[in-house]
Amino acid sequence: MLCCVRTHPFQRLRNPLSPGSRAGLGAALVLLGFLSAVEAADGSGAHYLALMAAAPAIAAIFASWRVVVGVGGTATVAAVAFAFSEPAASLGTATSVATIVLVTALVAVGAGARQRQTEQIAELSKLASVAQQAVLRPIGPQVGTLAVAARYISSTATAEIGGDLYEAINTPYGVRMIIGDVRGKGLDAVRLASIVLGSYRHVAHERADLRAVVSDLDRAVARSVGDEDFVTAALVEERGGTLTIVNCGHPPPLLLRRGCVIPLEPPAPAPPLGFMPVVQPRVERLEPGDRLLLFTDGLGEARRDGEFFPTADRAWRLLGHGTVADGLASLETALVEWVYGRLDDDIALVLMEYAGPRSEATVAVPSWEVGTTEG
Template sequence: MARASRLRGPARSRASWTRPDARAGIGAAVVLLALIAAVELADGPAPRVVGLLATPPFVAAAFAGWRSVGLLGLACTMFGLGVTSYGAHTVELGEATDIAAIVVATGIAMATAVARQRQLDRMNTLTRLASVAQEAVLRPLGPQIGHLNLAARYVSASTAADIGGDLYEVVDTPYGTRMIIGDVRGNGLDAVRLASTVLGSYRHVAFERADLRAIVADLDRAVARSVGDEDFVTAALLEERGGSLTIVNCGHPPPMLLRDGRVQLLEPPSAAPPLGFMPVVSLRSHRLEPGDRLLLYTDGLTEARRAGEFFPISERAWGLLGHGSVGDGLASLESALREWVGGPLDDDIALVLVEYTGPRPGAEEAAPSWAVAERGRQDGNGGNALGPVDVPTPPGPATPVGDPTPSSALPPADSLGARRR
């Protein structure tokens, strides 16, 4: 620690010289000094504008470190002394006052540079802490979970800190690979706190609940306990099992399916309110094909606009996301989005891009967990197995699945086996 403290000072000093803004500030101050000197020398031997030499240190203090400001102030002072004492000229009181003003201005500028550097260090520390907090809430994903290649990206609307209320998670459970994408109403620390609550609950119940609708009920109760009457969380939950994709949506922008150059929005069979408003959701199921890609996103993507025109994500999705790796796709999307907006974003954006790689050769086709849960309820044995055979036939591509059992009728315990201890 002591060695790190000793190294921090020189490293910060070198950084103050090498930062582009610091170099620009010092350059501007030197140019100003040169202009004042040229005017003074051209005006004759009598000093007339020496007092203006107090300004270059303040220009440098806005960008550079205190050492640079001190050196520039010393140069201004020496030039002022040289001009006022040139030849047989007698230094008058006003001229001596100008020299004193340069010295005092240099001292004030150095103090200003120190205060500015401390604020900058504090801001950098807060930014690093915000990044750490964001990583604690949104854990890194990928590169592969189950049969999915995946990548995630958080695009912050703030240049000061990458932290907000958008959330995502992908976990590999006994019921398949499960994903969530969500957006907390509002922003700031309260939004981060609620996002952390939702993700903490999800990371637990995703392993305990066989039915996505039961997970929604659990998350809704967690949100209701943590927020006021007007707060809520939009969310979409997905499950991939054996090539079957099941989706439930609580007031969130629908996932986007990319297949063979085509883009399809996976709208829910019926609308449901966000978490916190007791949503009653319906299942939607699709059969995935190897190479299919899914984009999960928050509404900051669809609401990004330039001169009132929204970013055309549906038209450009395949060109941006359909080639290269999933990480390359998200990088291309972010670049195109920032180029379209041409300035700061209005809202944070969470992006998750997944690619279905297909089952392993020779693997038996597995049914989605909702189908196994239905079989368990019909057989009356609790559905204690997640087997690949003797289950209802999964629905075909882009076919909504009805809601066979109301959410209120779902048993609170795991319908596919004993709860993990």
């Protein structure tokens, strides 16, 4: 059985006004009330009616076109009421009323155009955010034996979109992570980041050697970009407590161990993906409680008054407490305070913690086999 719910006509008008519309409406009504009071107190004729056209004009600065029309209609009604209160309506009075109507029509058109533009910008911002989320899937809180958290900090408040990328995958060869930064911004950067991540999510399960993963990613980038485009990247593999890192022109990860912060520089520099990098792995033996921070160059380039954010000096104090998610939240808060809320570049962060070797699971004996013997 279908049930049809009817909406009352006035119910559609009860949608709450936006803050801009409320501000515009409030300012316009205050002005309209003031002019009406002055006009009523004058009493010698309609001298201030033309000024009422300023009310819809003020409303149009912030409010929607519907609010502007409502204010203009109210101003027109008030002007007509004052005109009829005169002993004899003059040509000037009629002109004032016509001016209010004309100004209302013009500013309502302008408010409508501004409103459509604002809605388009909001829709593009929403699409950009959806595109970014489609590229950067949520990771953690646990990937294999590692506790992992990731964070993306956008340099713009309007749209979280850029070329920073990260991923963590549990593979037959251990937990593998990548962090990278595409040259450039916008949809082209997001497109290339999606190509890199799509290729990585496939080859990370297929290649036993991280150097082979780098070669595959380099070919994927070379097929998709111009001569001057590239992707810096650092790839990490944790397997049985052994950490392997290969670096393609990317900021080195930071190892946090017992209060110390150790930059894991590569044995030899290598160019970014797209320039045929030949990488040399760096191998470290992890200890229980070790944490590893992967980040893009937006963190290293964040500065205020010419002074860069002291990542290495503050890393242990900010990242060495609570969960890995707590650590990244503390780092973001300190970073935003350092730059006074103004970042020049997007930042991707990944923090992982090694808890130690996984203990072997104990297999329970079924109750019906307890006490039985083979005979």
